[in-house]
Amino acid sequence: xxxxxxxxxxxxxxxxxxxxxxxxxxMDHENMFWYRQDPGLGxxxxxxxxxxxxxxxxxxxxxxxxxxxxKERFSLILESASTNQTSMYLCASSSGxxxxxxxxxxxxxxxxxx
Amino acid sequence: xQNIDQPTEMTAxxxxxxxxxxxxxxxxxxxxxxxxxxxxxxxxxxxxNVLDGLEEKGRFxxxxxxxxxxxxxxxxxxxxxxxASYLCAVLNTGNQFYFGTGTSLTVIP
Numbered sequence: 001x002x003x004x005x006x007x008x009x010x011x012x013x014x015x016x017x018x019x020x021x022x023x024x025x026x027m028d029h030e031n032m033f034w035y036r037q038d039p040g041l042g043x044x045x046x047x048x049x050x051x052x053x054x055x056x057x058x059x060x061x062x063x064x065x066x067x068x069x070x071k072e073r074f075s076l077i078l079e080s081a082s083t084n085q086t087s088m089y090l091c092a093s094s095s096g097x098x099x100x101x102x103x104x105x106x107x108x109x110x111x112x113x114x
Numbered sequence: 115x116q117n118i119d120q121p122t123e124m125t126a127x128x129x130x131x132x133x134x135x136x137x138x139x140x141x142x143x144x145x146x147x148x149x150x151x152x153x154x155x156x157x158x159x160x161x162x163n164v165l166d167g168l169e170e171k172g173r174f175x176x177x178x179x180x181x182x183x184x185x186x187x188x189x190x191x192x193x194x195x196x197x198a199s200y201l202c203a204v205l206n207t208g209n210q211f212y213f214g215t216g217t218s219l220t221v222i223p
Binding site for chain 2: 040059106107
């Protein structure tokens with residue numbers, strides 16, 4: 001079974017803090033994604049990566065950065081957390097080149113910024 | 115730009131058939147996906163269409179018409195456990211995924 005794990009299920013941070021969300025997958029997938037999910041807005045893509053050290057902006061990259069130093073790990077960084085970044089964050093991975101195919105999602109991290 | 119529309123909520127009876135529609139506009143098309151998401155859980159993959167027509171997978175089927183920018187997910191023999199949100203997602207030719215806001219399906223006895 002494909003497994004995608006995220007470092008925390010729940011996280012509470014203060015405004016201005018630097019926040020790291022970690023995602024690890026165990027299926028040697030090339031593609032990894034970070035989304036946030038908000039009521040009424042659905043899943044929105046923040047960043048994605050198709051290879052180690054490679055990253056591409058999604059629909060809403062502002063206020064976020066990412067790091068992919070190893071194939072199995074994709075980190076999302078909030079440089080200076082703000083209250084409007086309170087959300088559910090979901091990581092996903094998929095195989096398939098040139099086009100990413102079925103995505104496997106992690107359990108999510110519910111981040112609250114106070 | 116990208117636009118994906120699906121109904122917000124639907125209710126159906128156990129044992130019945132329900133069709134969840136999705137219309138999309140996208141800059142280039144590379145596939146359409148359906149995911150199921152139970153409350154408090156991560157989305158799980160249901161189906162993938164890249165060519166026109168119907169893809170059947172047990173009780174679930176998905177249809178695509180690229181010329182109309184239209185897809186539907188058909189759930190047969192509904193069970194209570196099918197109560198969930200159903201997410202339509204489009205992959206564009208830039209390899210970016212765009213999700214709809216999801217359709218919350220409630221199955222009643």
